[in-house]
Amino acid sequence: MDLIYEVFNADLPRQGPGDNESTKKAFSYLTELPSEPCILDVGCGNGMPTLELARLSNGRILALDNHQPYLDVLNNKIKIMNFSHRITTRNQSMLNMKFDANKFDVIWSEGAAYIYGFEKALEDWQFFLKEKGYLVFSELCWFKEKIPKEIYDYLMSEYPVMKNVEENITLIKSKGLDLIFHFNIPESSWWDNLYIPLEKNIQKLHKKYKNDNETLDQLKLFSLEIEMFRKYSEYYGYTFFIMLHQ
Ligand SMILES: C[S@@+](CC[C@H](N)C(=O)[O-])C[C@H]1O[C@@H](n2cnc3c(N)ncnc32)[C@H](O)[C@@H]1O
Known part of the structure; x- marks a missing residue:
């Protein structure tokens, strides 16, 4: 298995930073939805946001990801929570989605739209x-003007097109979308649902690969990501953008 999928495994609470409170807050701005909206969740992972969307709406959700082990975990939860009639999972790449025009009331993507761009x-x-459908993304953004060189160089090498919140707002408007609201997710949602469990995973993998120096070096890169956030979380994070398509 690719190391990245061993580190970001399907047993984590989720695969990207976020929390149900933020999903709920973002959803609260979708005030003009039909009673049973048709929702697409792109890059759903093991589905923490998907399940919250099912609880928040009376809608039908198509949850799309290209990593089957995440979808297996989500499918299990869907069964346990009795959402089988409302959530469908699909193993498909977001890079070649072929849906009809005007199909969804909402396209939701937490921490995953960057993969498509x-x-x-x-x-x-x-x-x-x-028409009047909603696009809701969370996206990695700079929060401050003066950014220390260490974190600037690190993140620009990981994600060269990373922008600050204002630049993303300008971009959103330039695409003809109305920005209804935006907010930054709390720092705690990086730790509680992702980095604390991820650190435990990395420790376990250190033991598993103790005789494999190449893998141990790769594991250091995941630890570095966490260390960077520990040191510089005031400078960057995820911003939710709630947008309306005219
Ligand atoms: C940062 S995670 C976010 C997961 C989830 N939305 C969340 O907030 O917990 C990104 C997700 O995108 C998925 N992904 C990566 N490349 C993809 C692709 N080409 N098509 C669909 N999903 C993809 C990954 O498998 C992963 O589940």
């Missing part, structure tokens, strides 16, 4: 939205 997703995915 944040800017390109703003452009292309509007095609799948009904």
Whole structure:
């Protein structure tokens, strides 16, 4: 198995930073939804946001990801929580989604639209939205103007198109979308649902690969990501953007 999937395994609470309170807060701005909205969750992982969307709406949700072990865990939870009639999972890449025009009331993507390209997703995915449909993304953003060189160099090498919140707002408006609201997710949602369990995983993998120096070196890179956040979390994080397609 690729090391990344061993580190970010399906047993983590979720695969990206976030929390149910933030999902709920973002959803509260979707005030003009039909009673049973049709929702697409892109890059759903093992589905913490998907399940929260099912609890918050009376809608039907298509949860899409290209890593089957995440979907297996989600499918299990769907069964246990009796959401089988409302959530469908699909193993498919977001890079070649082929849906009809005007299909969804909401396209939701927490921490995953960057894989398609944040800017390109703003452009292309509007095609799948009904008129007055909502696009809701969380995206990694700079929070401050003066950024220490160490974290700037680190994140720009990981994610060269990373922008600050204001630049993303300008981008959103330039794509013809109305920005309804935006907010930053709390620092705690990086630790509680992701980095604390991830650190435990990394420790276990250190033991498993104790005789494999190459893998141990790769594991250090995941620890570095966490260390960077520990040191510089005031400078960056995830921002939710709640947008309306006209
Ligand atoms: C940072 S995680 C976010 C997961 C989830 N939305 C959450 O907030 O917990 C990104 C997700 O995108 C998925 N992903 C990566 N490349 C993809 C692709 N080409 N098509 C669909 N999903 C993809 C990964 O498997 C992973 O579940």
